[in-house]
Amino acid sequence: MSPHALGNDTLLHELEQLHRTRHETFLYGSEEALKRHTLRTGQLEAEYLHRFPGRQVTAARTRAGARAREAAARVESLPE
Numbered sequence: 001m002s003p004h005a006l007g008n009d010t011l012l013h014e015l016e017q018l019h020r021t022r023h024e025t026f027l028y029g030s031e032e033a034l035k036r037h038t039l040r041t042g043q044l045e046a047e048y049l050h051r052f053p054g055r056q057v058t059a060a061r062t063r064a065g066a067r068a069r070e071a072a073a074r075v076e077s078l079p080e
Contacts, residue, residue: 003047011051015044 003011018041025037049055059065 003043006047008051011044011048015041015048018044 018037025034029037
């Protein structure tokens, strides 16, 4: 089914299912299964981003947030 035709709840459910099964498909799926999985994931993610361009982004999931975490870890590891 086209991602455009899915309701919001169904779109989110399908994305969750694909993200949950990605690792197993990558490790154990056939080349064709991996190609289909990658294609479908891209289609659904693109549709999600199209519908929700202003989605909330957690600061910790940005580059700046990652750098702040790394800096805090370095400070914590310094001898007192």
